[in-house]
Amino acid sequence: IFFFDAIICNRVCDLKWMNAKKEPHVGFPEVALHTHATKLVEAGYKVVVVEQVETVDEAMAAAGKKSAGVKRGVCEIYTQGTLVNPDMVQKPEAQYLLVLRFDDIPGGNPFNFSCVFVDCTTAQFMV
Numbered sequence: 001i002f003f004f005d006a007i008i009c010n011r012v013c014d015l016k017w018m019n020a021k022k023e024p025h026v027g028f029p030e031v032a033l034h035t036h037a038t039k040l041v042e043a044g045y046k047v048v049v050v051e052q053v054e055t056v057d058e059a060m061a062a063a064g065k066k067s068a069g070v071k072r073g074v075c076e077i078y079t080q081g082t083l084v085n086p087d088m089v090q091k092p093e094a095q096y097l098l099v100l101r102f103d104d105i106p107g108g109n110p111f112n113f114s115c116v117f118v119d120c121t122t123a124q125f126m127v
Contacts, residue, residue, distance in 0.1 A: 049076040095120040
C-alpha cells in the first residue's frame with residue numbers, strides 16, 4: 001500500500017512503515033486482509049483489493065519482450081453496504097443495496113421504473 005493510502009492505513013490500522021523506499025509504504029500479510037479492511041470500512045473508507053491477473057510468462061508473451069509489467073485488476077470491493085464475508089459482518093442487521101432503473105423509451109411513460117433491494121448479508125432480493 002503506497003502514498004496517501006499508506007498514510008491512511010498507518011493511522012487507521014496502525015500498520016508499520018516499510019522503509020525500503022522513500023515513498024510512504026505499508027503492508028500486511030494476506031491472512032489479515034479482512035481484519036484491516038473491516039477497520040477501514042468502519043472508519044468510513046471504501047476498500048478495493050487489486051491483485052495480479054496474469055503470470056509473468058503471460059505478460060512477457062503478450063508484450064513480446066523478455067520483461068513486462070503484469071496486469072492487475074480489481075478483485076474485491078468492500079463498502080459499508082456490501083460486506084458479505086462472515087468475518088467482516090459485525091452486526092447481524094441487514095445491509096441493503098438499492099438499484100433503480102428508469103425506462104428511457106422515446107415517447108414512453110417517463111414514470112416507468114424498476115426498483116430492487118438486495119440484502120447483501122443474506123443475498124435476499126426484493127423486487
